[in-house]
Amino acid sequence: xxxxxxxxxxxxxxxxxxxxxxxxxxxxxxxxxxxxxxxxxxxxxxxxxxxxxxxxxxxxxxxxxxxxxxxxxxxxxxxxxxxxxxxxxxxxxxxxxxxxxxxxxxxxxxxxxxxxxxxxxxxxxxxxxxxxxxxxxxxxxxxxxxxxxxxxxxxxxxxxxxxxxxxxxxxxxxxxxxxxxxxxxxxxxxxxxxxxxxxxxxxxxxxxxxxxxxxxxxxxxxxxxxxxxxxxxxxxxxxxxxxxxxxxxxxxxxxxxxxxxxxxxxxxxxxxxxxxxxxxxxxxxxxxxxxxxxxxxxxxxxxxxxxxxxxxxxxxxxxxxxxxxxxxxxxxxxxxxxxxxxxxxxxxxxxxxxxxxxxxxxxxxxxxxxxxxxxxxxxxxxxxxxxxxxxxxxxxxxxxxxxxxxxxxxxxxxxxxxxxxxxxxxxxxxxxxxxxxxxxxxxxxxxxxxxxxxxxxxxxxxxxxxxxxxxxxxxxxxxxxxxxxxxxxxxxxxxxxxxxxxxxxxxxxxxxxxxxxxxxxxxxxxxxxxxxxxxxxxxxxxxxxxxxxxxxxxxxxxxxxxxxxxxxxxxxxxxx
Numbered sequence: 001x002x003x004x005x006x007x008x009x010x011x012x013x014x015x016x017x018x019x020x021x022x023x024x025x026x027x028x029x030x031x032x033x034x035x036x037x038x039x040x041x042x043x044x045x046x047x048x049x050x051x052x053x054x055x056x057x058x059x060x061x062x063x064x065x066x067x068x069x070x071x072x073x074x075x076x077x078x079x080x081x082x083x084x085x086x087x088x089x090x091x092x093x094x095x096x097x098x099x100x101x102x103x104x105x106x107x108x109x110x111x112x113x114x115x116x117x118x119x120x121x122x123x124x125x126x127x128x129x130x131x132x133x134x135x136x137x138x139x140x141x142x143x144x145x146x147x148x149x150x151x152x153x154x155x156x157x158x159x160x161x162x163x164x165x166x167x168x169x170x171x172x173x174x175x176x177x178x179x180x181x182x183x184x185x186x187x188x189x190x191x192x193x194x195x196x197x198x199x200x201x202x203x204x205x206x207x208x209x210x211x212x213x214x215x216x217x218x219x220x221x222x223x224x225x226x227x228x229x230x231x232x233x234x235x236x237x238x239x240x241x242x243x244x245x246x247x248x249x250x251x252x253x254x255x256x257x258x259x260x261x262x263x264x265x266x267x268x269x270x271x272x273x274x275x276x277x278x279x280x281x282x283x284x285x286x287x288x289x290x291x292x293x294x295x296x297x298x299x300x301x302x303x304x305x306x307x308x309x310x311x312x313x314x315x316x317x318x319x320x321x322x323x324x325x326x327x328x329x330x331x332x333x334x335x336x337x338x339x340x341x342x343x344x345x346x347x348x349x350x351x352x353x354x355x356x357x358x359x360x361x362x363x364x365x366x367x368x369x370x371x372x373x374x375x376x377x378x379x380x381x382x383x384x385x386x387x388x389x390x391x392x393x394x395x396x397x398x399x400x401x402x403x404x405x406x407x408x409x410x411x412x413x414x415x416x417x418x419x420x421x422x423x424x425x426x427x428x429x430x431x432x433x434x435x436x437x438x439x440x441x442x443x444x445x446x447x448x449x450x451x452x453x454x455x456x457x458x459x460x461x462x463x464x465x466x467x468x469x470x471x472x473x474x475x476x477x478x479x480x481x482x483x484x485x486x487x488x489x490x491x492x493x494x495x496x497x498x499x500x501x502x503x504x505x506x507x508x509x510x511x512x513x514x515x516x517x518x519x520x521x522x523x524x525x526x527x528x529x530x531x532x533x534x535x536x537x538x539x540x541x542x543x544x545x546x547x548x549x550x551x552x553x554x555x556x557x558x559x560x561x562x563x564x565x566x567x568x569x570x571x572x573x574x575x576x
Contacts, residue, residue: 024050024109028102028116032194036126036201040066040093041194043102045116047086050109055088058103058118067091094123126199136200137162139207139227141255149263151277151308152371153342154212155185158225158255161195161202165232167248167557168542169207175223179262181213181308188340211342213308214262222258229253230543265369270376272315276368278307282380284364289384294391297352300331301364301380302345309335309344315366322356322388354388362386469506470573473499477565484558492558496565497544500537503569524572533571540564 024047031042045057057069068090075084094100099122104115142157160169188209195204207227214220230248265277280303287298303312314328332347350364362384370377476499483491504510508523524534543561 024048024114026050026052026105026107026109026114026116028105028119030102030119030121031192032196033120034122034124034196035094035194036196037094037097037123039126039194039201040091041121042089043092043119044087044089045105045107046088047107047109047114049083050086050114051084052086052107052109052114054108056106057088057090058105060090060092060102062096062100063092063094063102065090066093094121097123097125099123124196124199126196126201136202137164137166137229137231137251137253139225139253139255141222141225141258143258143260146259147261147263148214149277149369149371150214150217150265151275151311151369152214153278153306153308154214154260155341156210156212156222157188157206158208158210160205160207160227160229161197162204163200163202166229167232168230168539168545170228170542171208171225172228172252173224173226173254175225177210177212177222179214179216179220181215181310183211183213183342185209185211185337185340185342187337209340214260217262217264220260220262222260224254224257226252226254266374266376268376269369270365270367270378272365272378273367273369273376274313274315275311276303276305276307276366277311277371278305278368279370279372280305280307280366280368280379282366284380284382286362286384286386290387290389291354292389292391293354293357295354297354297386299350299352299362299364299384300347301350301366302332302347303366304343304345305368306341306343307368309333309346312344312346314348314350315364317350317362317364319352319362320360322354322358323360323386324353324355326351326353352386354386357388357390360386360388469503470569472506473503473569476502477562477569480565481562484562489558493544493561496561497541500540500544500565500568504537504572507572529572533568536564537568537572540568 026045026047029044029046035041045055055069069088070090072087072089073085088105099120102119102121104118106113106115108114137160139158139160142159143154145154148154160166188206190206193204195202208225212222229251231251232248282301282303284299284301286300288295291297299317301315314330317325317328319325328348328350330346331349332345334345336343336345352362354360364380364382365378366380367376367378369375476495480492480495480499483489483495504520504523508520508527510519510523521534521538524537525531540561
């Protein structure tokens, strides 16, 4: 019991220490930097990694507060680091055109007052929409720049623009990204925003984000992405059939192709440049500064930043005479998402064997190409002084050699010689008692193992979740029905989505971190679920996603979604 308490206390201390390492941030954000006059926009003040109090909003001059403050809080753990986020949101309507400044909000954390930076919103007059423009929906492939360098990380966003209620979307065809190494970024800002293009205000959402790493120079093309979106026709919705909804119009839309000009890196690169392109932080350390010729010295070089990780190799380390350098090796490597980009980390280790005593200078270096400044940067130029003293390795080697030669030619005399073999008595020896006790120990071990397996089977959490999957899903659907009765569309679609995704994860034993549409489809096909039922399930999930995105609150749509979820749940339960 004491051990369990000690481990729990240690876990709490480690968790607290991890939390303390995360910096406190307090910042303001808005749903768009440009909005139309008399249109509602969202402003949010977010506190990260702190427990705040005494929140004070700015003076919303030239705005009318429609709603707020609405407070929310979330906690997440990523790469062993715990982060807490607290937000205060407002719905605002501008009362005039022009650039309007929203001042600083403030909050107190641990006795210290934090303030957000002011933000500026541009309010413009809109124009009357034609009948065609009123139902406009399109997708764009957007990059920050149409020019880049080999190995540079380029962020590509597929963004949906719409002025109508979009119920669902499905990717029909995507670019092969010829000439690029693509990596999908799953954690990005996917919140709904408002943007104004040519005097028209759109609701926008980033549907997908991809990090592209060019592998060759010249003009590279990104082919269009083809989507099928379900656009609501509006009006009262009749009872839909299983495979057709007459009140949803299926529209195929695609982005325009994008041409990128990829430049070659300048030829005059430093000696320590091995192909890293991007923005990197470099650090190094040495195991010991004072050693002997008996010791081995370790020098470690850590490189971290946003770039193509596989292109980064260990830079050469120049060592003076008297030191022997072994080939470097990678001892740590990782890739993670941060602030909507991919960040990589590599740690190299150099082992050095001192051969002669003396004082030596070591200076690990790492060079990378910075796309922003279009030049090579030499980083990590920390110099280390290594003091080497004479050791005993040479003397020890000589002594060992002499003993080996001696053992081959001269053998010591045995002074105690016997001409008979002493009798051995088995009873009372360790072997005797081992032969008696061993069968009982084996039998006891088998009993304990059998009981342990039985106990594990009884409390196996994965099996338990699978058994309770239907019960948990029905409980969530019941809660969703309560949201539907109170006409809370957001809560309704959120609960339906959690009910269905949670059910398949628990029932099919899919870890939440590995849940993808392809993986889900493969699991359902493996248990012989009919293709039509699979399509209905995938369509239901897309409907929930787009309902949360578009914010629709049609009562008939919620009723259809609820009934469809119950039917699909029963179908999968029968199949499994």
